[in-house]
Amino acid sequence: MDNNCIYCGNKIKGRIDKRFCDNQCRNAWHNSNPNRSESFIKGINKILRKNRSVLRFASPEGKTTVRKDFLLDLGFDFNYFTNTYKTKNKNIYHFCYDYGYLKLEDEKVLIVKWQKYM
Template sequence: MRLHKNCLNCDKELKGRTDKKYCDPQCKSSHQYKKEKEQPERFYNKVDNQLKLNRKLLKEYNKAGKAVIRSEVLLKEGFNPKFFTHYWKNKKGDTYLFVYEYGFFKKTEHGVEKYVLIKWQDYMSK
């Protein structure tokens, strides 16, 4: 004997199998989407999303392979220099932080904070 059960998403009465939870695949998908949206963003997702944004911005502002840009321009667009994938030190001892193949180095020129943007080169692996 079956107790009357309703769809977990739309609350319509369910017909069919006794273990059924949703009236159709759309309701199942909608309910799972709502549940996922209620969960706090996972740490991995926060890091991954920030790395993607950082890479996108570095790529966008460094079309030629090397560029210099005011730090405030990148920061205003959501760039966060604390998120990077690896680093590389040049012969002068400057440490460039990289987000995948796009690197940046913070410097101050005439009291203005800037980033020197570069792209990863094969010789950097050596």
């Protein structure tokens, strides 16, 4: 099945569940009609929830090191997160609700669960 960008109509490379070629088309489509705001927000929430479930699946105990590719294969989208947490050592964790990750060397990622002190 062909998969074309909803905004510009170009063929989309990559994952078949993508609706836009890139964030530029996504934003342009969104801005072209304010009534679409709601579905735009819903779309982002869906990505965030998906990201959270991928992190949870990859690290049920809440602290595991995995390869970045492993998360990508499960459909993780590194462009979307809900908040960040910066440690004293200036490491920045990106969170999707209560699960977060820290990018490590060698294309690896440390997954953590949100802690009360964060």
